[in-house]
Amino acid sequence: MDRDTDFTAYLEARQARLLRTAYLLTGDQHQAEDLLQTSLAKLYLAWDRVRDRGSVDAYVRRIMVNENNSMWRRPWKRRETAHETLPDTVPVIDTYDEGVGAAVWAIVQTLPRRARAVVVLRYYEQLSEAETAEVLGISVGTVKSQTSRALASLRERTPAELSPSDRPTFGEEE
């Protein structure tokens, strides 16, 4: 199979999933599409040395994370900051989960970009800690600590009334 045919096959098979990952990393569909196109273009440029390693997905995820961090820095006035408080908006209450999902998503979007990348790779891409560490170029210990911190942050910042643990479960309702 020649180079371009090989790449096209990968593109068709994987881009839908990669776009979703890009969306979770950026939180915005237009940014996600830009991120995906740039990342795939960089993958294409490196295709010859990447495709035979059996780790194309890992390579492109790494490009996406790095590129996302870079995109966010340009221009520098938009440099990321972690927010301790959530935007003052009314949470959207979904009928099926009483608004938990919307609240979680709002919190995810306030995580620092690198922390968000860790949790997206761990919990959406379902990568192991070691695989996540490899993609992000950080230690397994850092993955553990960032994951733990992100989840703790999510627990702390989820409004109590939306936390499943604070709601009565079946059998407890009066």
Place this chain on the structure above:
Amino acid sequence: MTEETFVRELERRADHVHGVPLSFDDVRGKARSIQRRRRAGAAAAVAAVVALAVVLPAVLGGHGERGIEPAPSPRGDTAVLHDGVVTRADGSRVDLEVDNADVTDVTVLTDGRVVVSLQQPYSIRVYRADGSLQEQYPVQLNMVTASADDSTAAWVAEDFTIRVLESGVTEPVERPGVPMPGEAVGLIDAVLDADHLLVGDGTTTSAVVTPDGAGSAGMPTDFPTDARVTDVSPDGRLWALSFIPRANQQYGCVGLFDLHTFTVVARSCDVSGLTFSPDGKHLLGGYYENNMIGDVTVVDLDLQPVGSVATDRGSVVSRMAWADPDHLLVGVAGLEDGRWSLQRFALDGRDPETVEGPVDGGNPEQVAEYQFSE
């Protein structure tokens, strides 16, 4: 809040995302655009700046059992790291999977390998000449110090010993650590060669590390006890010094120590942070403050000013280096607009020429979008 809730919500959000599928032509077109930008920007521009480029050895595999064939190269071949691409002095380029925001030092060895020290992850990475990662090393200090001829790079490893990586040798060798009290981390001030490193506590240079040990016995006679070596001349005769600031000084003075006479032959309190030009006839200095450099000045061997670099109003110098014996390379950032450029100046600070940019970039207090090799 459980992990399951979190996973479910991520999947639910993602499942609703459907974009217009990218075609192969879309991606290839973007790739060509990136390629053009890289070529037109870093490669062509820097290659033009360093007109009398030193021919580096051909790109080698670099990871065989017998290591890498060394090819000595004169000093002066400044390489530039920008936007994930290292442009060597001869114009050859290599892609590196690094972000300038994470990079603290870059060194290009004469065998073509690139040694990068990183803030995140806190480590030293050695990349092969083709840009692939050879190895990542944990460190106590994310600093790389290179010899004047770029044949050797050294750093302080996680276990406090020194690691020395020579051009042509695949793996770094271990050397004794910097003599320091307790678990304090010492600095490698200068690499004379693979077997002789000047080290100290970051304020003064106080010992020489060799394969056999580390101690002050190897220091030259009459070397000042209040000075740190900041650079070594290409011929090895002169050491540029930085003296401990006195009570009424913010930065302290600088000087030159002559190894033939064992005396300080020049001294100035009007410049700081000296590095020798490739021909050893001049020095470049400036005041490092908040990740930027002020008062960029060229001085002669008497430490008398030859010229200074003035940037446009509203812009600052991020990094500086020697392009060749007669020109400087300067990374310039606009404080207001975040626009970066790579500029070249003559020795006297005249004839500014923008050789790349302007391009968007980060806050110069936090990132150097143009990193120059040590």
